[in-house]
Amino acid sequence: MNDKKSFHMPVSDFREQGKKMVDWIADYLENVENYPVLSQVKPGEIRAQLPASAPTEGESFDAMMKDVNKIIMPGITHWQSPDFFAFFPSNNSAPSILGEMLASGLGVQGMLWATSPAATELETHVLDWVADMLSLPAQFKSTGTGGGVIQDTASTGTLTAILAAREKKNRFMSNDKGVKNGMVAYVSSQTHSSAEKAIKIVGIGKNNLRKIEVDETFAMKPDALEKQIKTDLDNGLVPFFVCASVGTTSSNAIDPVFSIGEICKKYDLWLHIDAAMAGTAAICPEFRPLLNGIELADSFLFNPHKWMFTNFDCDCFFVADRTILINTLSILPEYLKNKATESGAVFDYRDWHVQLGRKFRALKLWFVIRHYGVEGLQFHIRKHVEMAQTFARWVDESNDFILLNQPPLNLVCFYHKNGNEFNKKLMDTINQEGKLFFSHTVLDERFVLRMCIGQTNTDWRHIETAWTIIRETAKKLSES
Amino acid sequence: MNDKKSFHMPVSDFREQGKKMVDWIADYLENVENYPVLSQVKPGEIRAQLPASAPTEGESFDAMMKDVNKIIMPGITHWQSPDFFAFFPSNNSAPSILGEMLASGLGVQGMLWATSPAATELETHVLDWVADMLSLPAQFKSTGTGGGVIQDTASTGTLTAILAAREKKNRFMSNDKGVKNGMVAYVSSQTHSSAEKAIKIVGIGKNNLRKIEVDETFAMKPDALEKQIKTDLDNGLVPFFVCASVGTTSSNAIDPVFSIGEICKKYDLWLHIDAAMAGTAAICPEFRPLLNGIELADSFLFNPHKWMFTNFDCDCFFVADRTILINTLSILPEYLKNKATESGAVFDYRDWHVQLGRKFRALKLWFVIRHYGVEGLQFHIRKHVEMAQTFARWVDESNDFILLNQPPLNLVCFYHKNGNEFNKKLMDTINQEGKLFFSHTVLDERFVLRMCIGQTNTDWRHIETAWTIIRETAKKLSES
Structure with missing residues (x-):
């Protein structure tokens, strides 16, 4: 009854290939800045090199x-390049990669406490650490009324917040009877698109999402918010949810959380704070004021996979009252019942998010925090911010470029005075050349260039080179 | 302007620690069957050993x-043990771990084609391979009207299917105006709880989820389904979605997909097939009939992270008409606009699921398929099924245990004739001893033991020992 051939990779081969892979990754990280940052392939070019069907027999x-090097690598846009300034970063670090390796090797499923108690308890514990690192109010800790959980992305985190808010407002009736007409949610015109996506998903519909106007810093106007809430109430509607952004994606605008929070309290609305990118900065006392007013919030999220050197995916989602969240999302079929759950003494994180299955993601976050220590993380955040502020000064002092605003943190928004078409051409030309990669947004009908400085290995020389390339390319394009 | 100290782990240290980690994982996988399968710790035991706050200074x-070995390992339930028979497996393999390592090292974000073309194109391509491996109809391939995408879990996949179905039925009005009252979805009484969770999430409400009765094999009764649809139509309601399960979680029951599909066509309902566990078996021609009728389906999913040796998370979700899916989930804010997307020549997978950000998960699936080849994967599926059928025969031939039904694949459901309390005690006693770990369900008010045989390294000796332990423990408990 024994196998003739097992087809499995012998453990000795795994040791050999695994060590080669470690060297491959190390070589990659040492050489990543020699690649064109934005992949230069054309649509279909990668697929055309792959065989039409899966192999019948195993391959070495x-x-x-060999195929990774030859076929895949030209199709990679190098997010780990120190010359990557596009979107928001998805930064990474050696301890995080080691944490992901360990999680992959253990291969545990943390859906219930019982299915690996360490996966749940380490996550709860590390998120309490993080709450303290960010000086979050006590209600966001597991030792208070709430607690933290790792979600995959801010999109899912915001969806989770909206669900809890929806159920709280209508006494858990949407879960049973479906959404009633008339529930209304509020964001600003600058809030991330994931909030709109989530409002569609939960059955409320984007027509019931109010995009409140912003001030000259692109931050939500609290008076406009209150006015809209009053109008909606007058029309018999049911306001239930506000998302305040600390660091919008377009321009890192900071909504006035405290004023918004007071309005939420007054009208009994759930306040969710999306600080996906900027949240990490709150580990530095000098940036913590960005989160002022969070004591009025019901939920809060930020992504260590953006700016805290932790591999994607890792979104930290905190809730002030975990009972609401659990009552919103808990379903307990017979096949998942177990003693520990029944005792009530444990968290089952499957009740804290949309998914059932979940990976042991706390390991990488634990490794990152322990490797860097709080001071190491602070050092890098401060350095990134200093580089961005310096870059902003260069822009401001130049003759041809205009700084959109003084960057609150590490995102510099600016544009060339030659107008939208010129800025678009400038960006496309530079990105095509591959020496750096940055992206754009549109603000007040203006095509605005975005340089986000947060990649793990970005150093002074990278931003100096970037600025030189941007100026010289602009000069060339102006003269042509 | 240079760093005095970077706090980063030097690449040379990463090489050293990475190789040690490879050996750690290899040692673990070689020794995993020596651990108690179910963790024996008490609630709070892990946390109590961790320091109260994050370290200020970095640690080695x-x-x-050292802490992983001392504190974390006792809190692990060993999903990769060959003696793990609980729930459904979350199996794993060396090529998959290597794929996860590579994805971690590259650290790319595949939200758009442009943000790493290879991540999108390899995923599209490998999912076309998988479609062919499972002999899916042509419409589920990217070369047809549909295509595949990797989602995190079946929960999210089913949620995605319900959203697309909701929007298709009401002409994309729920996305704008919110869900109208009266939409009705159908599952069986045995369908996985994730369908109910999703129906709550999308704002339809569980009262509008009909749990259709099942036959003696626990499969959905098509006539009962049709009767319920007619009743709902007569009452002015709007039936829109049916989830058919191929391999339910409780007992691996197979819903009659073809008959259900005909009803869906007749009444214009979206048919989603959840084959999270059993789907992998369709790579063997002799098990492909399980999916008969899939040509009538609108969406289909299965999890390589359950039974195809691919690390969690990896759910393969296929849709027959990708336009509906994309129209349901697409939002294109300015900061994500790019040439490739505007050309229409590429897929942007962020429009295929709830999340925006996404990891390069296709690598691990590609490695697994290429390492094993189709014949290697078939070999293991067949062996697992053969072991389960043999185990079922042992149960059937015993005097004290009763086989619930002839297992369609690799899940054996059975119980001791001494009744529910005895079976519960039997399971708890064995699981506490740690030599194996299995779980239970309740069917027709009977406490039923579940042995799912699908772990990567489970071999004949493991099921022989498991059966011996089960019988001997039952004997001991009967006599005490």
């Missing part, structure tokens, strides 16, 4: 790595 | 690994 791992 | 990686 060396053959696969 | 060796210190962290």
